[in-house]
Amino acid sequence: MIGKWVKQMAMVVISALFLSAVFCPAPAALALDWPALDAGDAGDAAFKSGMGQTQPADLASDPSKPSVPAAASEKDAAPDEFDEFDEFEDAVPAVTADPLGGYNRFMTGVNDGLYVWVLRPVATGYRFIVFKPVRLAIARVFTNASYPIRFVNNLLQLKIRRAGVETGRFIVNTTLGVGGLFDPATTCMKMKPFPEDFGQTLGHYGAGSGCHIVLPLLGPSNLRDFVAIVPDMFLNPVYYIEDDWTATGLSVGNRLNTLSLFMDDYDALRKEAFDLYVFQRDAYEMKREKDIGE
Amino acid sequence: MQKNVIDYLIIAFTGILLVAACPALAEDAPAAAPATDVPAVEQLLKTKTEAVLELLRNKALDEAVKKDRIMGLIEPIIDFPLMSKLTLGKANWGKLSPAQQTEFVELFVDRLKRSYLDKTTVYNGEKVAYRPGVQKGNKVNVPVDIITNDKPIELLYKFYASDTGWKAYDLEINGVSLIKSYQAQFTELLRTGSPEELLAELKKPVAETAIPGVRSEK
Numbered sequence: 312m313i314g315k316w317v318k319q320m321a322m323v324v325i326s327a328l329f330l331s332a333v334f335c336p337a338p339a340a341l342a343l344d345w346p347a348l349d350a351g352d353a354g355d356a357a358f359k360s361g362m363g364q365t366q367p368a369d370l371a372s373d374p375s376k377p378s379v380p381a382a383a384s385e386k387d388a389a390p391d392e393f394d395e396f397d398e399f400e401d402a403v404p405a406v407t408a409d410p411l412g413g414y415n416r417f418m419t420g421v422n423d424g425l426y427v428w429v430l431r432p433v434a435t436g437y438r439f440i441v442f443k444p445v446r447l448a449i450a451r452v453f454t455n456a457s458y459p460i461r462f463v464n465n466l467l468q469l470k471i472r473r474a475g476v477e478t479g480r481f482i483v484n485t486t487l488g489v490g491g492l493f494d495p496a497t498t499c500m501k502m503k504p505f506p507e508d509f510g511q512t513l514g515h516y517g518a519g520s521g522c523h524i525v526l527p528l529l530g531p532s533n534l535r536d537f538v539a540i541v542p543d544m545f546l547n548p549v550y551y552i553e554d555d556w557t558a559t560g561l562s563v564g565n566r567l568n569t570l571s572l573f574m575d576d577y578d579a580l581r582k583e584a585f586d587l588y589v590f591q592r593d594a595y596e597m598k599r600e601k602d603i604g605e
Numbered sequence: 606m607q608k609n610v611i612d613y614l615i616i617a618f619t620g621i622l623l624v625a626a627c628p629a630l631a632e633d634a635p636a637a638a639p640a641t642d643v644p645a646v647e648q649l650l651k652t653k654t655e656a657v658l659e660l661l662r663n664k665a666l667d668e669a670v671k672k673d674r675i676m677g678l679i680e681p682i683i684d685f686p687l688m689s690k691l692t693l694g695k696a697n698w699g700k701l702s703p704a705q706q707t708e709f710v711e712l713f714v715d716r717l718k719r720s721y722l723d724k725t726t727v728y729n730g731e732k733v734a735y736r737p738g739v740q741k742g743n744k745v746n747v748p749v750d751i752i753t754n755d756k757p758i759e760l761l762y763k764f765y766a767s768d769t770g771w772k773a774y775d776l777e778i779n780g781v782s783l784i785k786s787y788q789a790q791f792t793e794l795l796r797t798g799s800p801e802e803l804l805a806e807l808k809k810p811v812a813e814t815a816i817p818g819v820r821s822e823k
Contacts, residue, residue, distance in 0.1 A: 392687060393695035396765075396774060399784050400695060504756065575727075583720060585806055586790040593789045594781045601780025 409592070410522050418525040419588040423581075425528070430570060438571040446568050448492045453565045455484050455491025459546040464507035468515045473505040480504060506602075509539035514603035523592050531595035643738040646745040646764050646771050651735055653678055654749070661728045672722045679721070684765075684772040689713035691774065692787045701800045709800075712807040745771065 393400075409415070438446070458481040465474035480496040487495045496502040513535050514520075521534020544550055549565075552558040584590040656678050660671055689710040690698065701709060731751050738747035743766040750757040761777035776783045794803050 391695075392690060393698070396687075396691050399691055399775075399782070399788060579723075584790065585787075586793050589790045589793045590786055593786050597781045597785065598779055 408522065411524055415523060415525040415592070416588045418527060419591065422525065422528065422530055423587065426577075431574065434567060434570045434574055437567055438574070441571075443572075446571055449565075449568045450572060451484075451488075451494050452491040453568075455481065455488070455494075456548050457546075459548065460509075460543050461505065461507050463546055464509055464512045464543075465505060467509075467512045468507065470505070470507070473507075476502055477505055508536075509542045510536035510599065511603050513539055514599070520596060520599065523596065525588075525592075531591050533596070533599075536599065642745055642766070642771075643740050643747075647735065647738045647747055649682065649771055650747050650749065650762055650764075653682055654733060654735075657725070658728070658733065661725055662730070668726075672725075675722065675725060676718060681770070682764075682772055684767060684774050685714040685717055686710050687772070687774050688717060688784060692784045693791055694788045697788075697791055697795050700795055701803075705800050705804060708804055709807070712804065716807065 458477060461477045462474050462481075465471075465477060480502050483496040483500060483502070484491050484494055487493075497504065518535050520536070523531070523533050524537055526532050526537065549558050549561050552561065580590070581587060657675050660666065660674055660678075663671070666674075690706075692713065693701070693709060698706065731753055734750040734752060734757070736748040736750065738745050740746075745764045747762045747764065749760045749762065751760065759777075759779050762773050763775040763777070764771045764773050774784075791803065794806060
């Protein structure tokens with residue numbers, strides 16, 4: 312029993328590595344020296360003096376400043392664009408403080424290196440061998456099989472109707488959809504999925520994200536979602552497969568399959584980001600906030 | 606956990622699409638808007654999106670011409686300069702000299718446009734589902750779903766009433782705001798470096814940071 316536990320945990324870590332590698336970029340070197348320069352308040356004063364000179368294009372498109380001549384150093388009390396669009400002033404939740412920032416950056420670098428040198432080549436080979444429709448079907452099977460996670464977490468949040476819809480989807484996709492290979496519930500019956508996990512359940516009842524944590528292999532997470540891995544693991548049917556090697560193989564296979572489907576997106580993201588760690592961190596937290604709110 | 610990762614990847618993908626599909630009535634200035642602007646904005650977004658998709662489906666058209674026409678369609682309804690300014694953010698804006706501000710906006714507008722156009726090339730006939738918009742003051746948010754093989758990508762176009770009609774000033778992809786996600790990165794860059802370094806970063810060709818030998822599936 313203990314042995315099984317250890318192997319399962321190893322499996323989780325290995326598979327986590329697969330996926331997390333997908334998440335993390337930024338050279339590890341960045342983690343090492345990270346001077347806490349606080350580019351303080353010089354900003355605000357300069358901000359005000361700079362305002363008169365915004366480029367014409369900018370002014371032209373701003374409804375609050377109909378046609379301010381760019382030349383004048385006017386100190387109008389005209390409302391500023393930044394005030395009109397103040398929704399961007401609030402930091403992303405859980406990101407204002409980043410106590411593990413140094414470690415997170417380092418781990419992001421590790422994961423990214425792993426992605427570039429190990430996971431990506433492996434997934435590329437796999438992608439070459441297996442047709443995309445097949446890979447999509449495999450992904451659907453795993454999604455279908457993880458129904459207990461969605462069902463239980465919907466119930467825990469008292470989202471009874473959604474739990475019912477998920478049950479209906481599971482029944483339809485398991486039977487008509489041939490064990491989940493296809494998704495007739497969505498395509499034919501317009502039954503939308505309602506994915507929920509334990510992290511969302513905790514968030515639903517008011518748990519904050521704690522702080523951001525980049526997990527080895529698994530990538531961006533936070534204290535709340537990290538803790539939530541465990542209950543969801545027990546709801547994942549793969550956990551109950553007797554043969555450890557089969558279970559491990561399935562988990563790793565699932566992650567490899569997923570990676571092969573999203574590789575291009577990740578590559579594009581990796582290319583566009585100025586600071587991959589910061590981008591991944593904020594995107595993760597924003598996405599989780601949205602999921603919890605739904 | 607694995608679900609999160611998948612979500613993350615979807616975010617990445619959507620992020621790419623995000624700069625793309627904004628529509629708006631170019632010369633239809635609604636000005637300050639009571640709760641009746643929503644249909645106009647929805648219609649604007651739809652018209653523009655459909656026009657862009659039409660171009661994308663046209664396989665006969667030369668790529669360069671196509672990109673040109675797409676930009677011609679969307680430029681009137683996306684406020685790229687405002688987006689650039691908002692992305693840098695109030696606190697960071699003042700750290701740049703006026704000349705640097707101008708340069709920043711030029712560079713970032715360029716990047717946003719290029720990024721948008723790059724993303725359109727991955728379009729592969731996915732269907733788009735329009736959902737009802739929501740008005741908040743002089744702003745209208747319109748959600749749009751891109752129906753993919755997997756789960757839909759949820760876009761949220763945020764429009765405001767400019768002097769020259771409705772214009773988009775942000776795009777959310779699966780809940781991730783384009784502006785917010787770039788903003789944090791710029792803040793980080795400026796925390797540890799100078800405005801000159803920020804501008805230098807923006808001037809770097811995107812390809813330079815790519816993985817060598819990357820070849821996409823399509």
